[in-house]
Amino acid sequence: MITIPKNSGTKAVALFGRHHDLLGVVSIYQPDQEIYGEGEPAKALFEVLRGVVRKYKLLEDGRRQIAAFHFKGDVFGLELDERYSTTADAVGTAHVASFRRDKVVAAASQSLELARDLWARAALNLDHAQCHILLLGRKTAMEKVEGFLADMNQRTGRAGRINLPMTRLDIADFLGLTLETVSRCLSRMQDDGRLCLSGARKVALRQSTMVC
Amino acid sequence: MITIPKNSGTKAVALFGRHHDLLGVVSIYQPDQEIYGEGEPAKALFEVLRGVVRKYKLLEDGRRQIAAFHFKGDVFGLELDERYSTTADAVGTAHVASFRRDKVVAAASQSLELARDLWARAALNLDHAQCHILLLGRKTAMEKVEGFLADMNQRTGRAGRINLPMTRLDIADFLGLTLETVSRCLSRMQDDGRLCLSGARKVALRQSTMVC
DNA sequence: CGGTGATTTGAATACGTTCAAAACTCGTGG
DNA sequence: CCACGAGTTTTGAACGTATTCAAATCACCG
Numbered sequence: 001m002i003t004i005p006k007n008s009g010t011k012a013v014a015l016f017g018r019h020h021d022l023l024g025v026v027s028i029y030q031p032d033q034e035i036y037g038e039g040e041p042a043k044a045l046f047e048v049l050r051g052v053v054r055k056y057k058l059l060e061d062g063r064r065q066i067a068a069f070h071f072k073g074d075v076f077g078l079e080l081d082e083r084y085s086t087t088a089d090a091v092g093t094a095h096v097a098s099f100r101r102d103k104v105v106a107a108a109s110q111s112l113e114l115a116r117d118l119w120a121r122a123a124l125n126l127d128h129a130q131c132h133i134l135l136l137g138r139k140t141a142m143e144k145v146e147g148f149l150a151d152m153n154q155r156t157g158r159a160g161r162i163n164l165p166m167t168r169l170d171i172a173d174f175l176g177l178t179l180e181t182v183s184r185c186l187s188r189m190q191d192d193g194r195l196c197l198s199g200a201r202k203v204a205l206r207q208s209t210m211v212c
Numbered sequence: 213m214i215t216i217p218k219n220s221g222t223k224a225v226a227l228f229g230r231h232h233d234l235l236g237v238v239s240i241y242q243p244d245q246e247i248y249g250e251g252e253p254a255k256a257l258f259e260v261l262r263g264v265v266r267k268y269k270l271l272e273d274g275r276r277q278i279a280a281f282h283f284k285g286d287v288f289g290l291e292l293d294e295r296y297s298t299t300a301d302a303v304g305t306a307h308v309a310s311f312r313r314d315k316v317v318a319a320a321s322q323s324l325e326l327a328r329d330l331w332a333r334a335a336l337n338l339d340h341a342q343c344h345i346l347l348l349g350r351k352t353a354m355e356k357v358e359g360f361l362a363d364m365n366q367r368t369g370r371a372g373r374i375n376l377p378m379t380r381l382d383i384a385d386f387l388g389l390t391l392e393t394v395s396r397c398l399s400r401m402q403d404d405g406r407l408c409l410s411g412a413r414k415v416a417l418r419q420s421t422m423v424c
Numbered sequence: 425c426g427g428t429g430a431t432t433t434g435a436a437t438a439c440g441t442t443c444a445a446a447a448c449t450c451g452t453g454g
Numbered sequence: 455c456c457a458c459g460a461g462t463t464t465t466g467a468a469c470g471t472a473t474t475c476a477a478a479t480c481a482c483c484g
Contacts, residue, residue: 079335
């Protein structure tokens with residue numbers, strides 16, 4: 001049975017909040033609800049308005065690798081050529097705007113500004129992917145967790161205070177670790193006085209001097 | 213001292229061999245010669261005409277992660293926004309065409325076909341990156357090596373016969389392993405009768421039924 | 425044919441995983 | 455308001471895969 005997003009199509013918004021000639025449809029996705037599946041025809045591209053979206057691939061035996069988390073303002077599904085190469089779903093409740101691909105292409109051929117914006121977003125996604133590749137291939141468990149927190153702090157943190165919307169399993173599947181290892185790294189950082197956990201989902205960094 | 217590529221600027225070629233309104237300069241790079249460095253202003257984008265190019269990031273302590281190998285026909289440096297996010301250099305001797313970014317952008321705004329081509333190439337690069345992320349984060353050493361060989365076979369192989377232009381260290385730095393582990397996996401595959409090594413750089417796959 | 429860099433192989437080690445169980449959190453209903 | 459319960463997180467101990475260090479062998483270029 002396919003779940004239809006609540007309030008689907010109730011509002012229209014401009015891409016990046018500035019391309020008013022290109023309107024998208026807003027949908028509200030429930031926790032764990034799928035936005036698109038790997039291999040489906042790539043009909044649209046998306047912008048996160050609220051909440052968090054995860055993008056991942058699965059192996060046949062169930063192993064999962066999360067390629068990226070997307071937050072407010074991020075564009076995803078941009079890696080489209082013909083078909084989506086990942087599955088995307090909502091981490092918690094998420095508000096997402098969708099833009100039909102053909103309309104985006106048409107609008108981009110009319111507007112140099114939009115074309116540049118799309119280019120920059122695609123470049124940003126590739127940048128992130130390459131940082132992620134470095135992290136996955138060459139960093140230790142501690143470095144991975146540190147890097148993750150630094151990234152989260154940069155993107156959503158306020159003065160070193162980070163709210164983690166995802167579970168330890170999500171973080172582990174993003175970092176190529178197990179949830180136990182993620183938990184141990186966080187505990188160790190706390191023991192070393194480098195952070196403070198208030199509940200499992202609230203982190204306060206001691207040294208905000210963490211860079212990607 | 214900066215080495216200048218041999219025969220720099222001796223010829224001009226069209227991007228993808230089909231956009232004749234956009235001409236690039238051909239340079240021949242010597243083995244290990246740098247094409248661009250991480251952090252440099254992204255002035256141009258490149259197409260491999262001959263040979264192999266590797267794209268990588270380094271950590272301060274010298275650990276290296278190769279993000280991609282590029283072969284004939286591949287476009288790289290496309291992840292540019294302002295500055296290159298990786299370093300690119302020649303694996304062996306490589307012939308590379310460079311195209312100034314401003315000219316590409318200008319030409320793309322005139323030609324829908326070129327714009328689509330660039331879009332498709334960017335999407336392809338992101339696709340590759342996401343497959344690589346899955347491989348690095350969730351596959352075992354054996355699966356990584358198998359996946360690498362399958363990929364190489366698909367891109368450069370002729371009926372299961374693969375020529376490896378790069379060293380075991382390059383492969384290891386691509387797969388997030390050590391060169392010893394790569395060597396052991398290849399030996400084990402040979403012992404299991406799944407491939408045949410003629411010298412270290414020539415591989416014959418038994419079952420070409422390997423998919424990415 | 426010699427020499428240098430690349431590759432293979434071996435043995436000990438270490439890091440992260442696996443399996444197991446306890447502790448914690450948070451939403452729900454009594 | 456507190457108790458309950460399911461899901462999440464933490465912690466512990468044993469294990470396994472890939473790494474590290476070391477040495478031998480191979481292959482290619484001059």
